[in-house]
Amino acid sequence: MPEQLSPQLIELRERCAAFAKDHMLPLAESDRASAAVQVREASKTAGLFTMTQPAHAAGQLALCVARETLAAANPPALDAVFGPGAGVLGSVGEPLASSHLAPLLAGEKRGSFGFTEPDDAEPTAGIIDGDALTIKGQKSYVTGGADADFINALVRIEGHGPSMVVIDTDTQGVILEKRFNSLDGSHHAAFRFDNVQVPVSHVIGEPGQGLPKALRQIGDVRLLFAAQACGYLIWVMDLLQSHLQSPDKDGAPRGNKDVVRWHYADLRIKAFAARSMLYRTARLADAGENIVNEGMACKIFATECIGEAVDTAIQLVGGGALVDDHPLALLYKKVRAWRLAEGASDVLRLNIGRGILELGKGRI
């Protein structure tokens, strides 16, 4: 449980809360780009920036504590606090270690993740001939792809199977077909690969072993979403507490009405459950356990809880909460994407069911 943290994690939690208060919340009026630059620089000085990087390798529990605490302040530029993680490049040797991993971690190159494909497209496929891999296909929702130097893409290599391959975006035949934005404010790209040739050394690990690598990265991002969702749940609960303790038109506390109080208590129960799941799962991960099922469960539950919490909070606060720049209206837009990104809730539920019923796997 969150309460039983080590002294080091309590210090981390306090440092993150102070960081959000001192370095992030004052930037609320800044434009997004300049807030991100300022937060990034302050985060380097505060020793938070490198927490996601291999050399510093904070455990999952520490990352969850940090992410939840920062999100609980609902500050601007939350995504700028931590530097890029290694993701699927985590265990690469040369030449990718020098050509892509080191510049990625140093912030000199930007990477992106190409997994999702358009419904009507053939799976992205590659053929190895000597030292070259030729790739044809499409990727449809590559976050940050239009500004990325390379895409870590899932490619089915003939004779080997699904493999993760590094594709530089300036390679001949890489066509940026579309750049688009989603409700949460992030931007994405759709790519076509028209006989793109990359060196075979751009295959990450052994050909055919890409799916577990991709799923490991997706699993880490699922816990990230769950931790941020739990942080935002704390923020919504705090906002509702002061709203419900404030007087209505007749001078009585708004929370005196039974139906209002019922909704509030119900949200608190769900927030308690979401946080309990998150902390238990992070501890299992740090103990070296396989948390595929727990990670999916945390992501489904926490992202659905925060969706419900923001929706209910808007209902309880009233129309003022729907005005464009109200923090609840902004949060509503931000968290909706999480029920689809890194696996739709419906599909993840089916995966958990399949794991238990057909494969005999999973503790939950």
Ligand SMILES: Cc1cc2nc3c(=O)[nH]c(=O)nc-3n(C[C@H](O)[C@H](O)[C@H](O)COP(=O)(O)OP(=O)(O)OC[C@H]3O[C@@H](n4cnc5c(N)ncnc54)[C@H](O)[C@@H]3O)c2cc1C
């Ligand atoms: C903000 C955001 C960022 C993203 N970033 C990336 C990225 O960087 N890289 C990347 O590769 N992708 C990215 N994605 C894509 C994301 O992974 C997909 O949107 C997600 O996996 C769902 O796939 P889909 O959109 O194709 O929907 P679909 O797979 O078509 O699912 C839509 C709905 O259909 C139903 N459904 C689908 N399949 C099944 C099934 N097997 N059984 C039962 N019901 C089913 C479910 O109700 C599901 O919710 C991002 C998406 C978002 C919203």
